[in-house]
Amino acid sequence: MDTEEFLLPRSQHANERLHALIPGGAHTYAKGDDQYPEHLAPVISHGHGAHVWDIDDNRYIEYGSGLRSVSLGHAHPRVLEAVRREIDRGGNFVRPSIVEVEAAERFLATVPTAEMVKFAKNGSDVTTAAVRLARAVTGRPRVAICGDHPFFSVDDWFIGTTPMSAGIPAQTTELTVAFPYGDLAATEELLTRYEDQVACLILEPAGHSEPPPGYLEGLRELADRHGCVLIFDEMITGLRWSEAGAQGLYGVTPDLSTFGKALGNGFAVSALAGRRDLMEQGGLRHSGDRVFLLSTTHGAETHSLAAAMAVLTTYTEEGITARLHDLGERLAAGVRDAAAGMGVGDHVVVRGRASNLVFATLDENLQPSQEYRTLFLRRLLAGGVLAPSFVVSSALDDADIDRTVEVVAQACAVYRKALDAADPTSWMGGRPVKPVFRRLA
The missing domain is CATH 3.90.1150.10 (Aspartate Aminotransferase, domain 1)
Structure with a gap:
């Protein structure tokens, strides 16, 4: 035409x-x-x-x-079948549904590099929760984002760094610093410049190009040496790189990681996953200060979690x-x-x-x-x-x-x-x- x-x-x-x-x-x-x-x-x-x-x-x-x-x-048939089965049983209750633990078990079986998981509705919820948790466990204020990746969250800590920063106090934006993808020397220089101030490094583990050899391993070592939390944003790489995300493909385990997008095949579900000792800081089984990790009214709607389980099963069974x-x-x-x-x-x-x-x-x-x-x-x-x-x-x-x-x-x-x-x-x-x-x- x-x-x-x-x-x-x-x-x-x-x-x-x-x-x-x-x-x-x-x-x-x-x-x-x-x-x-x-x-x-x-x-x-x-x-x-x-x-x-x-x-x-x-x-x-x-x-x-x-x-x-x-x-x-x-309208994928396996996903719709799982969703329809739950919709007729009610979708949101005053206490956890058994679907919540089943979905967590399915997710952790598919992403075995993580030890605990908490679900929400969108990617910004879980990336911001990861940043908050990193700040809580390290006691540090600054967030280091990969400046070569386009989007991490709708929340102030990230949006303040973009051209659409209206309404965000400069004091908030000043706490976010950037490092270049693939450049370990520049990242180490940043961590040294802000020694004992950077709570976390957050990045997409891969983007339009493959990570340089040894890069993710080098970031893991830098995070360990400087005492900060390594966070992989797997919104895009999750499932598309491998069933276990980029961390499963490249063999480098972050402290925390976030998933969404493909996880629900269009249904609203995202996930924060990671090390048990970190994730438990947002739970009830510890004696320290409580961290408000994630608490959402609709984060555990049964039909969305059923969709996620169907997606994970379809990916693994059908290649x-x-x-x-x-x-x-x-x-x-x-x-x-x-x-x-x-x-x-x-x-x-x-x-x-x-x-x-x-x-x-x-x-x-x-x-x-x-x-x-x-x-x-x-x-x-x-x-x-x-x-x-x-x-x-x-x-x-x-x-x-x-x-x-x-x-x-x-x-x-x-x-x-x-x-x-x-x-x-x-x-x-x-x-x-x-x-x-x-x-x-």
Whole structure:
């Protein structure tokens, strides 16, 4: 379909309604219509497997489903069966449900590097709980975050370090310091500069590139030597890298780790896991000061925990992680061939682990470009591919991959024309898409 003919009138009207009622027009900034070409931000009606339909009756092959959370595909039968079984039995009680201990047992069997676990609803809950616990057990105020990783929490200790820091006191932000990924010398310098002040090192154990040899082991040694807590944010790497997360794949055990996203296949569940002696500080079986670790009204809803158990079982029994890697490798090879074939192989660049692919759109000077991203996304949408990233779900099949590559090739042909003109604006259809973290709306 020509992009000039590709219109979304119902979605456009729904987006206007969303903005009138909801700040930002979405409940997650990364889902905002500013992330999509102007007037081409589809509003979703429903999804099944790797496909979604918008309210304008267009069907898309979807990538990055649920901000990477729906890794088994929408309406996965094993997950829905487990959820339905619990919904009819009640979902939230005045005392713990037996499902809570069953879910904990299943999680710890899948992630054997952890000794205790506590569930919540979203990633920010558990990363902030990990930071609070680290501060409590060390008696230190500072948090060291990996500055190369984009997001850790909606809470002040992290958001204050981003361009969207309005409303956060400088005194809070000053307690968060950053270290570069892969650079042990710089991290040691930071820990020495703030000797006996840093409560924890928190990072995603892997991102768009593999950890340098010995890096995670080196961080483990640095944390031990400087007396701080090592925290792995496994929101993305959990299950996608291995069933036991990146810590299971690379063989380096953090003191605490946090999981979410793929854990519920779209149902709201996250987890803080780690060493028993640390986690128990948030419990009742010790004689020291109590730590308010996690306490959430909805954190142990039975249907979400049932979903998590079904996800963990499906991953281990059906080899889902391996399938995600196989699908991603096929997609990456196809996209790279398509881009090279259209003469834009240096400009449309696929990066990341096969199970977690992203793409970069570079201009004629090989610099990241929101304008070229707009052009590219516009062509993908018109071809029936909804892809803010190329993060795969296991519901994709070979036909989906082949169709995606075909659409990418068509988009790359237009990309080449824009590069030759050194001006993508004629093909953008409006304002460029915008980064999530920016100071001004």
